Amino acid sequence: MEFGRPVLVMACFFSLIACVGGGGGATAVDDDGKTSPDDATHSIMMTPVADGLENPWALAFLTDGDILVTERPGRLRLIQDGNLVEQPVTGLPEVWVGGQGGLLDVEAHPDFANNRLIYFSYSAGTDSEQTTRVTRARYENGALSELLTIFEAEPYRDSSKHFGSRLAFDSQNFLYISLGERGDRAQAQDRLDHVGSIIRIHDDGRVPADNPFFSAPDARSELFSIGHRNPQGLTRNPFSGDIWSHEHGPQGGDEVNLIRAGLNYGWPEITHGTNYDGTPIGPSQQEGMEPPLYHWAPTSIAPSGMAFYTGDRFPNWEGDLFLGALAGRALVRLQVAGNEVTGEERLLESEEMRIRDVAEGPDGYLWIVTDHNPGQLIRLEPAE
Structure with a gap:
């Protein structure tokens, strides 16, 4: 794709997929009579x-029109007035x-216009032991100050994979942090280990007293859910x-x-996947463990980044969920009705x-970053 030149891309077909809920593999079907309007x-x-980015990982829109983009090798880049x-x-x-570690997600505080706070996740440590860390900082004019590590x-462990590491705020300004199990499968079920979990904390790092394991003697108080890969x-x-x-x-x-408080999402006890040599790992369902709303099998798409669309630039897509696909090399749109895909x-x-x-910009367009070297920041607009 030539940089700086808009490119028209026709969307692929829309189809219902057999892997909704507890279904089978990702084969295009029209199950139980539902239709997909043209x-x-x-x-x-x-x-x-923006072009020339080195393995960009995340983007965040600021209320003054600036855009921040993380580069996994450890740089935070600024796009200002449409220019890098x-x-x-x-x-x-x-x-x-x-490995998979570096500078990862970035998120602006919901009240950024007043407090100028941003949050970023990254891998920290030495060549022998690493972890996932989240730091808060004040952002002004291309510089960070008042840094505070809040999680x-x-x-720590010696593994360069599965850092997870996305950030999201809820409507009460609680911060959620996703953590991979660092390649240590069993630890995703260990409530005394942070890995393989979703974390929930206050925006200053304090632990909410209503967290599901806040007072549990056999669990980390920051845990919100466990059993994640x-x-x-x-x-x-x-x-x-x-x-x-x-x-x-x-x-x-x-x-x-x-994601619900206190639930166990099953990894590695339940999964729709297999080992890389094709041997089974476990059943797809088990009492006391939460099945996915949706899954892909037998082929992985390697999802990364996700955002619900609320704008009016793509009126047919309001309420839909968009996610990037690394191995699938696509932007995936999931049509959502309530809590069903x-x-x-x-x-x-x-x-x-x-x-x-992938993110929805304040302009109502969809924006993506591509994990290449060089990578790009791209705005998606309707061609009609």
Whole structure:
């Protein structure tokens, strides 16, 4: 794709998928009589906004029109007036970079216009032991100050994968943090270990007294849910207020989950995926463990980033959930009715892009970043 030139991309077909709930693999079907209207899709025009990014991981819109983009090798970049500022944002703490680790998510505080606070997650430690850390900072004019580490996953471990590491605020300004199990499957079921979980804290790092394990002697008080493999998508449903997440399965078994307090989402006791050699891991359901709302099997799409669409630029997509697909090399649209996923559409497949994050901008357009070197920040607009 030539930088700076809008490119028209036709959307692919919209179909219902057999893997809704406890169903089977990702085969296009029309189950139980539901239909997909012809006008449910849009033609898309892609407009590259920033080029030359090195493995960008996340983007955040600020109320003054600026955009922040993280680069996994440890840089925070600023897009101002539609242009990438050459000098990275200054004041970042030391970031451990290796494997899947580095500078990961970034999120503006819901009251950023008044307090100028941003939050970012990253891997920290040494070459022998690393963890996921979340730091709060004040952002002004391309610089960070007043840094405060508000969460650090314990214990540290020697693994360069499955950091998870998405951030999301709910309507009460509680901060949720997704943590992968760092490749240590059993620890996703250990409530004395932070990994393989969704964390919930106040915006200053304090632990809410109504967290489900706040007073439990056999659990970390920050835990909100457990049993997660590598959740790289986390967002608030603006229509219901619920927190939704998605996570990477092993070979197959990628999941979309509705996150509820105290629930166990099953990894590795239940999964729709298999080991990479094809051998089974476990059953897909078990009493006391929460099945996914939606899953992909037998082929993984490797989901990353997610956002509900609320704007009017794409009127047929209001209320739908969008997520990037790394292995699937597409932008995936999930049609949502309440707490049920009723259909799926693959967009931008012909572009062969590893989409790392997706967000709705204040302009009502969809924005994505591509996990390449060089990567791009791209605005998606309706072509009609």
